[in-house]
Amino acid sequence: MDLEYSDKHKTLQKEVRRFIAEHGQQSPKTGGGRKRPDHQVLEWQRLLLAKGYVGRSIPPQYGGFGAEPDVLDSAIIAEEFNQTGLSPGLMNQGISMLVPTLLEVGTEEQRQRWIEPTIRGDIIWCQGYSEPNAGSDLAAAQTRAEMVDGEFIVNGQKIWTSSAHFADMMFLLARTEPDQPKHAGLSYLLLPVTTPGLEVRPLRTMTGRAEFNEVFFSDVRVPGDQIVMQRGDGWKVANVTLKYERTMIGDPGKAMNRLLRIRELMEETRVDGRRLIEWPEYRDRLLRLQGEVLAAKYHGLRLLSDQARGDDSGIGRQIVKLAGTQLGHRLSALAVDVLGAAGLNYEPRGEDVEDDNATTWHIDYMYDVGLLIGGGTSQIQKNIISERGLGMPREPKAANPATATGRGS
Numbered sequence: 001m002d003l004e005y006s007d008k009h010k011t012l013q014k015e016v017r018r019f020i021a022e023h024g025q026q027s028p029k030t031g032g033g034r035k036r037p038d039h040q041v042l043e044w045q046r047l048l049l050a051k052g053y054v055g056r057s058i059p060p061q062y063g064g065f066g067a068e069p070d071v072l073d074s075a076i077i078a079e080e081f082n083q084t085g086l087s088p089g090l091m092n093q094g095i096s097m098l099v100p101t102l103l104e105v106g107t108e109e110q111r112q113r114w115i116e117p118t119i120r121g122d123i124i125w126c127q128g129y130s131e132p133n134a135g136s137d138l139a140a141a142q143t144r145a146e147m148v149d150g151e152f153i154v155n156g157q158k159i160w161t162s163s164a165h166f167a168d169m170m171f172l173l174a175r176t177e178p179d180q181p182k183h184a185g186l187s188y189l190l191l192p193v194t195t196p197g198l199e200v201r202p203l204r205t206m207t208g209r210a211e212f213n214e215v216f217f218s219d220v221r222v223p224g225d226q227i228v229m230q231r232g233d234g235w236k237v238a239n240v241t242l243k244y245e246r247t248m249i250g251d252p253g254k255a256m257n258r259l260l261r262i263r264e265l266m267e268e269t270r271v272d273g274r275r276l277i278e279w280p281e282y283r284d285r286l287l288r289l290q291g292e293v294l295a296a297k298y299h300g301l302r303l304l305s306d307q308a309r310g311d312d313s314g315i316g317r318q319i320v321k322l323a324g325t326q327l328g329h330r331l332s333a334l335a336v337d338v339l340g341a342a343g344l345n346y347e348p349r350g351e352d353v354e355d356d357n358a359t360t361w362h363i364d365y366m367y368d369v370g371l372l373i374g375g376g377t378s379q380i381q382k383n384i385i386s387e388r389g390l391g392m393p394r395e396p397k398a399a400n401p402a403t404a405t406g407r408g409s
């Protein structure tokens with residue numbers, strides 16, 4: 001692994017630094033995504049799109065910047081935004097999961113129609129996968145979509161659907177071929193959340209906020225052409241989306257951003273007249289975590305090098321979600337611990353309590369528990385790593401039908 005940037009990459013780095021110096025004050029706070037993007041977020045997103053700091057390699061005909069794909073460019077941009085604590089642009093299920101899925105397996109018409117408004121933040125998507133009896137074993141989804149006169153008629157229920165209470169559109173995994181084996185009987189449909197018969201009921205998490213939802217379908221009509229790939233291909237498409245979901249959730253850049261915020265907190269906060277960073281037990285924990293964050297960062301760069309060479313990183317890729325979410329949770333645990341009683345203060349720091357994007361370390365800590373589960377639980381990730389990465393014996397199917405061929409695959 002060569003850690004020196006080429007001249008071309010050094011030039012990009014300088015350009016990004018100049019942009020940040022000139023425009024950084026326009027950045028919204030990081031950590032958004034729990035409500036519809038407001039005016040400031042949308043303006044920032046458009047500025048980043050115009051500069052190619054988001055949607056960099058998305059072709060211009062789909063609203064992107066159209067640069068040649070270069071993984072190091074993306075790494076440099078992410079690093080500069082993370083180091084300065086600026087928002088790297090919108091990161092949501094539409095942009096980070098559906099857009100790359102459409103680029104990989106969507107039709108030309110679907111790309112033309114959905115990608116540009118999604119990356120501009122005009123259309124917000126939610127992911128209709130999990131059901132009360134189909135989480136880790138996602139292929140067991142029972143929500144039915146029956147073809148009648150050229151339309152799918154959807155009936156059933158989804159659960160844990162993040163953002164459905166403010167989303168415009170949903171990508172939905174539904175059973176269209178009930179006679180086929182479970183993995184072959186699913187299809188991947190796109191539909192507006194406002195379609196008659198679709199009801200969204202918010203669920204509160206332990207953060208006190210409604211972050212995900214139950215979604216009920218009663219004779220919801222979806223045009224027959226609102227399908228990605230073909231009938232019965234839903235499992236293939238869903239797994240393309242899941243691949244991008246795991247990368248989004250385990251992103252080492254987020255851990256670095258969080259580490260820097262904690263260091264700042266420990267440098268600025270005094271307890272009994274001493275800065276928190278000077279307390280040996282906390283400093284020790286911070287340094288250990290810093291080592292792990294740096295390991296995650298260099299691991300991410302190694303994966304990028306593999307990607308640039310067209311190599312599959314195998315087990316290296318599989319550990320990102322598990323390691324990234326565990327690290328994120330331990331980082332916010334350190335912040336809550338160092339703040340002691342103050343860490344339990346529920347009021348967002350000097351911010352509007354009603355603002356769903358306002359956050360405290362305490363809220364981050366609780367929210368991060370969800371990230372150990374969402375996108376495939378830590379246990380499922382461990383199954384995948386041990387079975388596919390380390391070649392250990394597969395879980396006996398008879399003992400547990402919810403095998404690692406589920407949500408994590």
Ligand SMILES: Cc1cc2nc3c(=O)[nH]c(=O)nc-3n(C[C@H](O)[C@H](O)[C@H](O)COP(=O)(O)OP(=O)(O)OC[C@H]3O[C@@H](n4cnc5c(N)ncnc54)[C@H](O)[C@@H]3O)c2cc1C
Nearest residue numbers: 127129130135136160161162370373374375377379402403
């Ligand atoms: C914050 C958050 C956001 C989410 N957002 C969405 C969303 O937007 N859209 C969506 O569709 N879903 C979403 N989910 C749902 C998420 O994908 C599921 O919760 C997850 O896949 C686990 O499914 P489950 O909750 O049904 O748990 P189950 O599958 O019932 O698992 C229960 C427990 O059993 C363990 N387990 C299950 N099978 C095995 C096995 N084979 N080996 C070992 N252990 C096993 C699990 O690890 C877990 O600890 C979200 C979840 C969270 C927490």
